[in-house]
Amino acid sequence: MKNIDLKQTQRLNQVEEAVRxxxxxxxxxxxxxxxxxxxxxxxxxxYEILRAETANFMGDYSCDELDHCExxxxxxxxxxxxxxxxxxxxxxxxxxxxxxxxxxxxxxxxEIYRHENNSRxxxxxxxxxxQAYLILGETDLxxxxxxxxxxxxxxxxxxxxxxxAVINLAYLLSSKGxxxxxxxxxxxxxxxxVRKVDRDAVVCHMMAALPHALTGDYSTAxxxxxxxxxxxxxxxxxxxxxxxxEGFVNILSGDYKAAAVSLQAGLxxxxxxxxxxxxxxxxxxxxGDLYWEIRKPEIAEKYxxxxxxVAEKIDQKVEIAACYRVLAQVEAEREKTDRAHELFGKxxxxxxxxxxxxxxxxxxxxxxxxxxxxxxxxxxxLYLAKEYFESEKIEPxxxxxxxxxxxxxxxxxxxxxxxxxSSSSLTIITSNLRMKQILxxxxxxxPLPSSVLLTGExxxxxxxxxxxxxxxxxxxxxxxxxxxxxxxxxxxxxELFGYRRGSFTGAERDRVxxxxxxxxxxxxxxxxADATPSFQAKLLEVLDNSEIRRLGENKSRKVxxxxxxxxxxxxKKRVKENLFRLDLYHRLNQVAIHLPPLADRSDDIAALxxxxxxxxxxxECRNGRRAEIARLGAALACHPWPGNIRQLQxxxxxxxxxxxxxxxxxxxxxxxLADESEEDLLLRILGHTDWNRSKAAQILGLxxxxxxxxxxxxxxxxxxx
Numbered sequence: 210m211k212n213i214d215l216k217q218t219q220r221l222n223q224v225e226e227a228v229r230x231x232x233x234x235x236x237x238x239x240x241x242x243x244x245x246x247x248x249x250x251x252x253x254x255x256y257e258i259l260r261a262e263t264a265n266f267m268g269d270y271s272c273d274e275l276d277h278c279e280x281x282x283x284x285x286x287x288x289x290x291x292x293x294x295x296x297x298x299x300x301x302x303x304x305x306x307x308x309x310x311x312x313x314x315x316x317x318x319x320e321i322y323r324h325e326n327n328s329r330x331x332x333x334x335x336x337x338x339x340q341a342y343l344i345l346g347e348t349d350l351x352x353x354x355x356x357x358x359x360x361x362x363x364x365x366x367x368x369x370x371x372x373x374a375v376i377n378l379a380y381l382l383s384s385k386g387x388x389x390x391x392x393x394x395x396x397x398x399x400x401x402x403v404r405k406v407d408r409d410a411v412v413c414h415m416m417a418a419l420p421h422a423l424t425g426d427y428s429t430a431x432x433x434x435x436x437x438x439x440x441x442x443x444x445x446x447x448x449x450x451x452x453x454x455e456g457f458v459n460i461l462s463g464d465y466k467a468a469a470v471s472l473q474a475g476l477x478x479x480x481x482x483x484x485x486x487x488x489x490x491x492x493x494x495x496x497g498d499l500y501w502e503i504r505k506p507e508i509a510e511k512y513x514x515x516x517x518x519v520a521e522k523i524d525q526k527v528e529i530a531a532c533y534r535v536l537a538q539v540e541a542e543r544e545k546t547d548r549a550h551e552l553f554g555k556x557x558x559x560x561x562x563x564x565x566x567x568x569x570x571x572x573x574x575x576x577x578x579x580x581x582x583x584x585x586x587x588x589x590x591l592y593l594a595k596e597y598f599e600s601e602k603i604e605p606x607x608x609x610x611x612x613x614x615x616x617x618x619x620x621x622x623x624x625x626x627x628x629x630x631s632s633s634s635l636t637i638i639t640s641n642l643r644m645k646q647i648l649x650x651x652x653x654x655x656p657l658p659s660s661v662l663l664t665g666e667x668x669x670x671x672x673x674x675x676x677x678x679x680x681x682x683x684x685x686x687x688x689x690x691x692x693x694x695x696x697x698x699x700x701x702x703x704e705l706f707g708y709r710r711g712s713f714t715g716a717e718r719d720r721v722x723x724x725x726x727x728x729x730x731x732x733x734x735x736x737x738a739d740a741t742p743s744f745q746a747k748l749l750e751v752l753d754n755s756e757i758r759r760l761g762e763n764k765s766r767k768v769x770x771x772x773x774x775x776x777x778x779x780x781k782k783r784v785k786e787n788l789f790r791l792d793l794y795h796r797l798n799q800v801a802i803h804l805p806p807l808a809d810r811s812d813d814i815a816a817l818x819x820x821x822x823x824x825x826x827x828x829e830c831r832n833g834r835r836a837e838i839a840r841l842g843a844a845l846a847c848h849p850w851p852g853n854i855r856q857l858q859x860x861x862x863x864x865x866x867x868x869x870x871x872x873x874x875x876x877x878x879x880x881x882l883a884d885e886s887e888e889d890l891l892l893r894i895l896g897h898t899d900w901n902r903s904k905a906a907q908i909l910g911l912x913x914x915x916x917x918x919x920x921x922x923x924x925x926x927x928x929x930x
Contacts, residue, residue, distance in 0.1 A: 227239070237263040279298070288321050343384065349564065386567040396417075457495055486523070557569065577594070657800070672690070676733075684731060694740065705723050707725060712759075732771070738777075749796065816842075837876065838872060847883040894909060900927045
C-alpha cells in the first residue's frame with residue numbers, strides 16, 4: 210500500500226474547488242506540484258481527471274487517461290466522479306471534431322446526474338449535448354436541449370448555469386436565423402455579466418457580436434469583440450473563436466485586409482490546439498468567403514476545399530453547405546454551369562434541412578447573382594431572400610437584394626402585385642396585408658422547383674393556394690390533387706405508380722399512376738401528416754430518385770413534377786412523436802407558407818361575404834343592395850370562425866336557405882348568432898342535422914374528425930326523445 214500524503218490529497222481538493230470557480234491557471238500550476246507517487250489508484254484517477262479538465266479549458270486535448278479513470282470510478286462505485294469522467298470524454302470528442310461519438314457518453318453522464326438528483330451536473334450535460342447537436346446540424350434538438358437546461362437551472366437556483374444556457378440559446382437562435390430574438394437574449398445576459406471576467410463573459414461578449422454585425426451594427430459588434438479580447442486571458446479556444454468572429458465581422462463590413470489578419474490569428478491557434486476540429490473548418494471556409502469577395506477564386510477554392518475535407522470528416526453540416534456555396538460561386542465564375550447548379554442546389558437543400566434561415570437566404574442571394582439561372586428563377590430566389598432579410602432586419606443584405614431586384618426590372622419581370630384572377634378564372638379574395646404578402650410570396654416561388662409546404666387550420670384556403678402556385682408556375686403539366694390519408698397501403702403502388710395490364714387480378718388494361726399524371730405539372734398532396742409510413746417511404750424514394758416503376762414492369766420511368774404538400778397538423782411535433790419521417794419533412798419544407806386563420810384576417814370577412822353573396826348565392830339572395838351586404842358582412846365579422854373560410858361559406862349558404870335569400874333577415878340572424886359560443890353553435894347544428902356528424906361538418910365547414918373532437922371536448926351527448 211502507498212503511504213498517502215494527506216497534504217497532496219488536500220491539494221487535489223483545493224484544485225477541484227479552483228476549477229469549479231474558474232481559476233484554471235492556478236489549478237494547473239498546483240497540479241504540476243503534485244507527486245502522484247504518493248497517491249493510491251483512486252486519487253491518481255482524480256488527479257488525471259483534474260488535469261484533463263484544466264487542459265480542456267486551456268486548449269490542450271492531449272490527455273488520454275480518461276478510459277482508465279472511468280474504469281477506476283466504476284469499480285469504486287463513485288457516481289459523481291464517473292459522471293464527470295464520461296462528461297469530459299464527451300467534451301473531448303466534441304473539441305476533437307467527433308460530435309456524433311459524443312452523444313452517447315454525454316447522454317449516459319446526464320442520466321447519472323439525473324438519477325443522483327444533481328441538477329447542476331444535469332444542466333452542464335444538457336448544455337454539452339446541445340453543442341453536439343448544433344455541430345451535427347440538429348438545431349431544433351439543440352434549442353430544445355438549451356431550453357430544458359435553462360428550466361432545470363432556474364428551478365435549481367443555479368444562476369450561473371442559467372446564464373450559460375441563455376448565452377448558448379442566443380447563439381443557436383442566431384445560427385437558426387432568428388437574429389432579433391438572439392439580440393434580445395444576448396442583451397439580457399450581457400447586462401448581468403458586464404463586470405465579470407470569467408469564461409462565460411468572454412463567450413457571451415464575443416458571440417453577441419455576430420447578430421449585431423448581421424444587422425449592420427458593426428460598431429456594437431466591434432465593441433463586444435474588444436470587450437471579449439480584453440478578458441480572454443488563457444482561454445485559447447475562446448481566443449481563436451474571437452479572432453474568427455472578428456474576421457467574419459470585417460468581411461461583412463468590407464474591411465478585407467483586417468479580416469485576413471484576424472482569421473490567420475484564429476487559424477494559427479486552432480491548428481495548434483485541434484487541427485481537425487469544427488473551428489479549423491469554420492475559419493478556413495471564412496477564408497474562402499474572403500478570397501471570393503476580393504475575386505481571387507483559386508485561393509477561395511483552395512481554402513473552401515480544405516475546409517470541406519474537415520467538415521465532412523466531422524459531419525458539420527452547416528460548414529459543408531457553406532463550403533458548397535463558395536465552390537459553387539467559383540464554378541459559376543469559370544462558366545461550369547452544371548457543376549455550379551449542382552453545388553448551389555446541394556447547399557440550398559442542406560441549409561433547408563438544417564433550418565439555417567440566414568445562411569439559406571444568403572445562399573439564394575448568391576445563387577441569384579451567379580448568372581447561371583433564368584430571369585424568373587433569379588427573381589424568385591431574390592424574393593425569397595428578401596422576405597427573410599426583411600423579417601429579421603438584415604440591412605446589409607436588404608440593400609444588396611434591393612439593388613439586384615432593381616436591376617431585374619424590365620419586360621421580363623414578374624408583375625408587381627398578384628392578380629386577383631388568374632388565366633384559369635381562379636379567384637382569390639383578400640384585402641388583408643398578410644394574405645397579400647403570402648400571395649406575393651406564392652407567386653414568386655411558383656417558378657422554382659423547390660417543394661412547398663402549406664400549413665394552416667382547416668378551411669384557410671390551402672387547396673386554393675396550391676392551385677394558385679401551379680397556375681403561376683408556368684408549368685405545362687396537370688395539377689394532380691391527392692389526399693394522402695385516403696389511399697390505403699394495399700393500393701399505394703397501383704395508385705401512385707400505375708400498373709401494366711395483367712400484373713395482378715383485375716388489371717385488365719395499362720394504367721398511368723398519379724405521379725406520371727403530374728409529369729411537368731404539380732403533384733399536390735393534401736393531409737400529408739396523415740400519410741402512412743409506407744406512403745411516406747415510397748414518396749421519399751420518388752423524390753430522391755425522380756423515377757417510378759409501374760407494377761408488372763421491369764423498367765423505370767423518369768418523372769418530373771413540382772410537389773406541394775399541405776397539412777393542418779404540426780409536422781414537427783409528428784416528427785418528434787416518430788409519426789412522420791424527418792428526412793421527408795426536410796424534403797417537403799423547402800419553402801414554407803403558413804396561412805393565418807380567418808380570425809386573424811377579419812378585415813377579409815366583408816369582402817368574402819360580398820363575393821359569396823354576389824357570386825355563388827346570387828340566385829338565392831334577394832334585395833341585394835350594397836348596404837345590406839355590408840351590414841351582413843359586419844355582422845359576420847363578429848364571429849370567431851373556427852372553421853375559417855369554409856365555415857363562413859357554409860354559414861352563408863345556411864342563412865340563405867333559412868331566410869329564403871332575404872339579406873335583411875340574413876343580417877338580423879347573423880347578429881343574433883354573434884353571441885353564440887362554439888359549444889352552443891355545435892349543439893344547435895347537431896340538433897338541426899339530427900346528430901349527423903357528416904352533415905354538421907358540411908354546414909360548419911369542418912372535417913368530420915374535427916366535429917368528433919369538439920363533441921368530446923365539450924362532452925356533448927344527444928338527448929333521447
